[in-house]
Amino acid sequence: MMRRTLLSLFALLFASTVSAHAQSIGEVRAKALFNELRCVVCAGQSIAESNAELAQDMREQVVLLINDNRSDAEIRDWFVQRYGDAVLMNPPLKPLTFALWFGPVLIFLFGMAVTGLVLLRGRARLRNKS
DSSP states (O other), X not given: OHHHHHHHHHHHHHHHHHHHHHHHHHHHHHHHHHHHBBOTTSSSOBTTTXXXXXXXXXXXXXXXXXXXXXXXXXXXXXXXXXXXXXXXXXXXXXXXXXXXXXXXXXXXXXXXXXXXXXXXXXXXXXXXXX
């Protein structure tokens, strides 16, 4: 009787340890995915950083998909199918995402060119007045 009780207690302890470990793995996966997915209504924030209602819904969906035993790749694909590549914090480099990758650099270069032209014209006007 004592042996059976000890064996049952050990089995219960083992099962709870395995369950806690599985839950912590799910939490770690969820947090990692929260940082990989962009909030589609916020400017450049991941769903981990955002307080928007949609970001909360997206976090809940990640947890549901993890509980449905989906892989991280399947979860990312699920969001890409619904929101497009822009939902990823690091979208893949392909023709449709060139603007996401190179747009900020091109805007910066354009701004620098406009600033340079304005400064050159201002300098030329000062020379003509002298």
